[in-house]
Amino acid sequence: MISCQRATELISKRMEEPLSLKEELSLKLHLFICEFCEKFAQQVHLVRSAIKNGSTEPDDSDTHASAEAKERLKDKLKLRS
Amino acid sequence: MFQQAKLHWTQSLHLELFQNSTKWHTLYEESYMDTSRPATQTATQAPPQAQLDIDKLVDEHYDYLFGYALRYFRSRDQVEDLVQETFLAVIEAVKSFEGNSSPRTWMIGILRNKIIDRLRLKCREAEGESIGFEQDLLSHLFDSVEHWISNVGPRVWGSCPEGALKQKQFFSTLEACLGKLPEKMRQIFLLRELDGYERDEICKTLKLSSSNVGVILHRSRLALQHCLQVNWFEEKKARGPQ
Numbered sequence: 001m002i003s004c005q006r007a008t009e010l011i012s013k014r015m016e017e018p019l020s021l022k023e024e025l026s027l028k029l030h031l032f033i034c035e036f037c038e039k040f041a042q043q044v045h046l047v048r049s050a051i052k053n054g055s056t057e058p059d060d061s062d063t064h065a066s067a068e069a070k071e072r073l074k075d076k077l078k079l080r081s
Numbered sequence: 082m083f084q085q086a087k088l089h090w091t092q093s094l095h096l097e098l099f100q101n102s103t104k105w106h107t108l109y110e111e112s113y114m115d116t117s118r119p120a121t122q123t124a125t126q127a128p129p130q131a132q133l134d135i136d137k138l139v140d141e142h143y144d145y146l147f148g149y150a151l152r153y154f155r156s157r158d159q160v161e162d163l164v165q166e167t168f169l170a171v172i173e174a175v176k177s178f179e180g181n182s183s184p185r186t187w188m189i190g191i192l193r194n195k196i197i198d199r200l201r202l203k204c205r206e207a208e209g210e211s212i213g214f215e216q217d218l219l220s221h222l223f224d225s226v227e228h229w230i231s232n233v234g235p236r237v238w239g240s241c242p243e244g245a246l247k248q249k250q251f252f253s254t255l256e257a258c259l260g261k262l263p264e265k266m267r268q269i270f271l272l273r274e275l276d277g278y279e280r281d282e283i284c285k286t287l288k289l290s291s292s293n294v295g296v297i298l299h300r301s302r303l304a305l306q307h308c309l310q311v312n313w314f315e316e317k318k319a320r321g322p323q
Binding site (some may be wrong): 069078 | 147
């Protein structure tokens, strides 16, 4: 029986490449009896789709671009174009 | 170099993450692009009088590119430089742009290449930064026989986990959790999950071993799952049903 730490490693590895048959079986067996790891698998996939589909528009004030930098850039670009 | 950038953004079109209906020719005072011409023909025949609308270009895309790059680098100065370089590259390259993809997709492609150039340089400097973090994380989550410590183990996040994707709070917590990862870890995680690079591409580009990148991705996932559970799920539970 693999440990939970090992099971989470395999869950992550499976998101990158197909597992070997042995890895796949030991993970399946582990997930069958371990609720924590089963949730972990579900939630890391949720995080993946959240990052893929989420908005990257910043909504927090210190992630806002500065207006001055924007104006300076416009001037610079106008000189170059 | 632009040849490289171009390959890149055509690939990235498949992601369709950054859909923007504005087409390039709307950025010109005088539209000269004939969209009916065969895609193989290059668009170098722009008449010299076509003027790029710089104000519009910057107003429409600056904030988005800035926010995108800020997820990778904490320094605002560095991000401003990076975005500026991207715009300079954009106005140089706009003459050969074919107009088949949205400007946003194309500009993100250029920015992404610049982010990677920067990461290549930075990667060596940051070795070891995350080791302490990783040790602490593992001993915080797993006991001596590598089983979840029961009060931190993953819990059910509500009856429908996908419901989280409809909540603004979930996304802002995710953003904050990403910000807490050590920089190098976050950058590698974002290359994989935001920009969709394969693990092996990241290894090759950043000259890291495949197991190294695998471990970093895994630790990032452990850290994010835990951070979301503590700061989003348990907070939500404490606030009660909404």
